[in-house]
Amino acid sequence: MRKIYIFDTTLRDGEQSPGVNLNTQEKVEIALQLEKLGVDRIEAGFPAASPGDLAAVNAVARAVKNASIIGLSRSREQDIDAAREALKGAQDPCLHLFLATSPIHRKHKLRMEKEQVLETAERAIRYAKQYFDKIEFSPEDAGRTELDFLCEVTAMAIRAGATVVNIPDTVGYMTPSEFGNIFKTLKSNVEGIEKIQLSAHCHDDLGMATANALAAILNGADQIEGTINGIGERAGNTAIEEVAMTLATRAEFFQATTSLQLKEIAKTSRLVSKLTGMVVPGNKAIVGANAFAHESGIHQDGMLKEKTTYEIISPETIGLKESKLVLGKHSGRHAFREKLIDLGYELEEEAVNAAFAKFKDLADKKKDVSDEDIRALLEEKLIDTPEVFTLKSLQVNYSNQSVPGATVSIGTGEGVVVEKTAEGNGSVDAIYNAIDAVTGESVELEDYSIKSVSQGKDALGEVHVVLKQDEVSAQGRGLSTDILEASARAYIDALNRLIDKRKSPGRRDKMSLI
Numbered sequence: 124m125r126k127i128y129i130f131d132t133t134l135r136d137g138e139q140s141p142g143v144n145l146n147t148q149e150k151v152e153i154a155l156q157l158e159k160l161g162v163d164r165i166e167a168g169f170p171a172a173s174p175g176d177l178a179a180v181n182a183v184a185r186a187v188k189n190a191s192i193i194g195l196s197r198s199r200e201q202d203i204d205a206a207r208e209a210l211k212g213a214q215d216p217c218l219h220l221f222l223a224t225s226p227i228h229r230k231h232k233l234r235m236e237k238e239q240v241l242e243t244a245e246r247a248i249r250y251a252k253q254y255f256d257k258i259e260f261s262p263e264d265a266g267r268t269e270l271d272f273l274c275e276v277t278a279m280a281i282r283a284g285a286t287v288v289n290i291p292d293t294v295g296y297m298t299p300s301e302f303g304n305i306f307k308t309l310k311s312n313v314e315g316i317e318k319i320q321l322s323a324h325c326h327d328d329l330g331m332a333t334a335n336a337l338a339a340i341l342n343g344a345d346q347i348e349g350t351i352n353g354i355g356e357r358a359g360n361t362a363i364e365e366v367a368m369t370l371a372t373r374a375e376f377f378q379a380t381t382s383l384q385l386k387e388i389a390k391t392s393r394l395v396s397k398l399t400g401m402v403v404p405g406n407k408a409i410v411g412a413n414a415f416a417h418e419s420g421i422h423q424d425g426m427l428k429e430k431t432t433y434e435i436i437s438p439e440t441i442g443l444k445e446s447k448l449v450l451g452k453h454s455g456r457h458a459f460r461e462k463l464i465d466l467g468y469e470l471e472e473e474a475v476n477a478a479f480a481k482f483k484d485l486a487d488k489k490k491d492v493s494d495e496d497i498r499a500l501l502e503e504k505l506i507d508t509p510e511v512f513t514l515k516s517l518q519v520n521y522s523n524q525s526v527p528g529a530t531v532s533i534g535t536g537e538g539v540v541v542e543k544t545a546e547g548n549g550s551v552d553a554i555y556n557a558i559d560a561v562t563g564e565s566v567e568l569e570d571y572s573i574k575s576v577s578q579g580k581d582a583l584g585e586v587h588v589v590l591k592q593d594e595v596s597a598q599g600r601g602l603s604t605d606i607l608e609a610s611a612r613a614y615i616d617a618l619n620r621l622i623d624k625r626k627s628p629g630r631r632d633k634m635s636l637i
Contacts, residue, residue, distance in 0.1 A: 295328030
């Protein structure tokens with residue numbers, strides 16, 4: 124298959140997103156992850172913009188070894204010199220020159236005629252060629268540039284020494300058929316076009332960035348430029364993960380591939396989101412939280428029978444563990460039953476029906492029904508758990524100058540009260556270690572959360588824990604105006620439930636209906 128090179132501009136065009144300001148350390152961290160992802164070229168910044176940007180580009184250039192590092196430059200000698208300084212130490216440096224070519228830019232921004240644009244760009248490319256083996260030239264706003272003039276500009280760039288000519292749809296104006304036609308025309312009409320690579324740089328103002336990039340590939344583009352999560356100026360850029368996964372999923376159609384390590388996509392997306400502060404929308408293709416989530420009962424039923432009925436991409440492909448069947452008011456009985464089994468409950472049909480009815484009532488009141496909600500639904504409303512252990516008293520010793528300690532007195536269900544003392548990393552940890560010493564149970568704390576049940580300084584606090592022992596898990600809740608006491612009660616409640624499950628495995632099939 125034909126290889127499509129990936130030019131990542133998250134650190135340059137992506138950083139131009141309003142409110143985003145990456146420091147040098149953050150740029151290097153993202154660049155190293157992009158290297159793991161397998162991108163071919165990383166545009167690290169615009170060195171002439173500021174001394175800080177120059178330093179950041181230089182830091183990236185020195186850190187990354189397996190990708191070409193690129194610095195952006197206007198068609199000015201001082202910008203080119205700044206990029207030269209920034210790219211010192213790069214294993215494979217490249218200069219990205221640009222100059223606007225569209226009528227609206229020539230008239231209102233540059234105040235130049237066509238001839239002046241050609242002369243300025245050629246002079247810059249020839250000057251840069253003294254210092255750089257690899258030069259990419261971008262006729263800015265190429266999408267709105269007259270096609271015959273764009274052919275002329277491209278031919279000039281080839282003669283002057285450019286190795287890549289990038290066609291930017293700078294304002295996201297093009298449709299896929301129009302944008303694809305530009306590449307088809309350049310391939311057919313520009314002398315020497317076979318000596319260079321053609322690149323596509325699309326913006327998403329009308330929501331067509333990915334479609335336009337794919338149209339460019341179908342018409343001969345060798346390289347796609349974009350960002351992780353599609354961040355960038357205004358509505359953003361082509362999302363690299365969308366192009367890569369489209370080529371991988373529809374390989375028989377595009378007959379093209381990238382060198383990306385697809386399993387690094389999810390990790391890269393999370394890192395960029397965290398460091399830029401730009402939250403990935405839940406419905407974002409490939410990397411959104413809902414990209415592999417299914418709530419509709421019909422969809423869930425199909426997924427449980429055969430995943431490819433409603434899932435064309437495996438979540439494992441991009442580094443995620445599994446699809447999510449989100450339980451809500453649209454979910455069906457099949458998905459609910461599978462969730463119960465997944466959580467360790469195997470109910471008879473009558474019990475499933477009763478639980479499903481209660482679940483539907485809850486789903487009408489609550490948008491998202493979590494695993495903990497379902498556990499509470501079953502264990503608090505359908506199970507009468509015997510109290511093997513009961514909390515009698517609790518004493519906690521805490522100082523930020525010493526190791527926290529806790530003493531618990533626990534009734535063992537036979538009139539015996541056992542007292543133990545333990546230390547821990549914090550007060551809650553000390554309490555739980557003391558309880559473990561009394562009970563002799565070996566458990567794993569899977570989840571711990573606190574919420575306020577009422578308002579004010581004397582509010583009741585509810586602590587929720589999930590304990591796991593081997594393959595069995597159980598939740599517990601504790602309520603008190605003292606969070607430490609609530610924590611102890613929740614832990615003991617969950618222990619009682621685990622013991623009940625262990626002693627009476629058949630109990631899950633014989634739940635009384637309440």
